[in-house]
Amino acid sequence: MPHIQFQNDLPGILGPMNFSPHTAAPMNALANALLQTDEGLSRGERELIATYVSSQNDCFFCQTIHGAVASEYLGDEDWSFVKAVKCDYEQTNLSPKMKALLAIAGSVQKGGKNVTSEQVEAAQNEGATDREIHDTVLIAAAFCMFNRYVDGLATIAPQNPEVYRARAAKVVEKGYSAEGKYTSEKIIS
Amino acid sequence: MPHISLPEGLPGIRSLAAYRPDTGAALYALAEALLRGDSSFSQADAELIATFTSSLNQCTFCTCSHAAAARFLFESNQDVVDAVIADYQTAPISDKMKALLTIAKCVQEDARTVSEEIVANARLLGATDREIHDTVLIAATFCMFNRYVDGLATVTPTDVADYIPMGERMGTLGYVPPKPQ
Numbered sequence: 001m002p003h004i005q006f007q008n009d010l011p012g013i014l015g016p017m018n019f020s021p022h023t024a025a026p027m028n029a030l031a032n033a034l035l036q037t038d039e040g041l042s043r044g045e046r047e048l049i050a051t052y053v054s055s056q057n058d059c060f061f062c063q064t065i066h067g068a069v070a071s072e073y074l075g076d077e078d079w080s081f082v083k084a085v086k087c088d089y090e091q092t093n094l095s096p097k098m099k100a101l102l103a104i105a106g107s108v109q110k111g112g113k114n115v116t117s118e119q120v121e122a123a124q125n126e127g128a129t130d131r132e133i134h135d136t137v138l139i140a141a142a143f144c145m146f147n148r149y150v151d152g153l154a155t156i157a158p159q160n161p162e163v164y165r166a167r168a169a170k171v172v173e174k175g176y177s178a179e180g181k182y183t184s185e186k187i188i189s
Numbered sequence: 190m191p192h193i194s195l196p197e198g199l200p201g202i203r204s205l206a207a208y209r210p211d212t213g214a215a216l217y218a219l220a221e222a223l224l225r226g227d228s229s230f231s232q233a234d235a236e237l238i239a240t241f242t243s244s245l246n247q248c249t250f251c252t253c254s255h256a257a258a259a260r261f262l263f264e265s266n267q268d269v270v271d272a273v274i275a276d277y278q279t280a281p282i283s284d285k286m287k288a289l290l291t292i293a294k295c296v297q298e299d300a301r302t303v304s305e306e307i308v309a310n311a312r313l314l315g316a317t318d319r320e321i322h323d324t325v326l327i328a329a330t331f332c333m334f335n336r337y338v339d340g341l342a343t344v345t346p347t348d349v350a351d352y353i354p355m356g357e358r359m360g361t362l363g364y365v366p367p368k369p370q
Contacts, residue, residue, distance in 0.1 A: 003308045003325075004318035016322060022227050023326060026218035033211045058301065104340075111246065112339025120192045130193035134205075137340040138212060145333035152292075152300035152325040 003154045011163075012061040013146060015155045017178035024178040027146075031176040034139055040132045044073030045098060048085055049105050049139045055086040056109045059147035061157035066143075068161075068168035079161075097126040101136045108140035192342045200344045200351075201250035203367045205337060210369040216334070220364040223327055229319040232360070233262035234286065237273060238293055238327045244274045245297045248335035250345040257356025285314040289324045296328035 006015040017024035035046045047070035054062035067082040076082055084092045089102050100123035107114035115137065123133055150157075158164070195204040206213025224235040236259035243251035256274065260267035272280035277290045288311035295302040303325070311321060338345075346352065 003303065003305070004321050016326070020322060020326070023219065023222045026215045026222055030212060030215035030219065033215055108336050108340045112248065112336040112341075115192065115340045115342070117192065131209075133193050134209060134341065138205075138209075138337055141333045141336035141340060144336055145329045148296050148300040148329035148332055149326055150300075152296040152303045152329060153322065154303070 001154065002156065003152075009156075011156050011158050012065065013150050013155065014178055016149060016153050021178065028176045028178060030142060031146075034135065034142060036175045040129055041101075041135055042073070044070055045101075046135070046139060047073060048082070048094075048098070049102065049136055050143050051082060052086060052089065052102055053105050053109050053140045053143040054147050056106060057144065057147040057151075059143075059151050061150050061155065062143065062147050064157070064161070064164050065167060065171075068164040069171050072165075072168045072172050095126070097123065097128050097132075100126045101128060101132065104133065104136050105140035108137050109144060112137075112141070190342065191344065192340075195341070195343065199367055200346055201254065201338050202334060202343070204343050205341065207367045207369060210366065213366050216337075217364045217366040219330060220334075223323070223330060225363045229317060229323050231262075233259055235323070235327060236262060236359075237270065237282075237286075238290065238324060239331050240270060241273055241277060241290055242293055242297050242328045242331040243335050245294060246332060246335035246339075248331075248339050250338050250343065251331060251335050253346075253349065253352040254355045254359065257352040258359035259356070261353075261356045261360040283314075285311065285316050285320075288314050289316055289320060292321065292324050293328035296325055297332055300325075300329070 002015060006019040008015060008018050010018055017027065035043065035050065037043070047066050050066040051063050051070050054066055063086065067079065067086070071077070071079050071082050074081060081092070085094065089099060094102075100119070104115055104119050104123060107116070107119060120133060191204070196207040199207055202216070206217060224239060225232050228235050230238070236255050240252060240255040240259050243255055252274070256270050259270045263269055269281055273282065273290070277287060288307070291307050292303055292311060295307060308321060
């Protein structure tokens, strides 16, 4: 049960976002600016970073929805690839650049000072640009916020994977918003 | 030295907002909404929670700049800021604020440790749903800002005096993003 009354029964982050629309607006603007672009890192790669950090923070809701969105972008229909990345990305066929960026994201998750010059150089040696390193750090940092918002208020996370699959399709189509419901039906709005 | 090439002459978060203005605009809008907007807290109390979380994350830039803003806003009562940084349990703040800072501390460590008991305790001391929400979101947001600022090793002024005008600006003009460079 959530720690406070959201005045709605929406799942996950939509509960507090609809409780507090004036803070939700810039949070969604941030999510869209960071995740809804292919400049440098692709949308799928960005969602993978978000998913990995959310799994390191053990946030069920965020890792499931962003994992579903990543899978949607990456053609990972049975979610096995995203699961493998969360479990041990070193053993996957991700590019050396993405592995180096995930290492940076993992350090950010523990605390910003954990990112070392060596990690940054390793990513640069694999071809990562300043912009890609910047976006990796900010995605990882932002999910340390989103995850804490979701879990710190004990929001409700749907258990049915189809709910996330349907929402992911909508995110891919329309981007992030505090509007709409999580439902296993295709949402028409 | 920053991990990536950032605009020169700007410290901390300002260098990052100038580097990528679109995310910078969203981040500054969030800080403005959360710390100065339609919040349940006075601006001084909101800055106190931001300072407290940043000090737990050992982010020097965010701690010093938000502490400077909080000192400016608390005016003659500004010693409370350093007392909270040193030990909030013995600081001269209300029991309700202590209970809310305990929630902020749990959010900073691991949000799953925010228990029904500590929330019930805050409520018993008069905290509203809105205040509990704002506490969790301020703490969560600074777990982002702190990681962003330190994760890219941004320029951090070492002289406390450098933060005084920053705090005054944050306390009066609020969160206005730097001009893109």
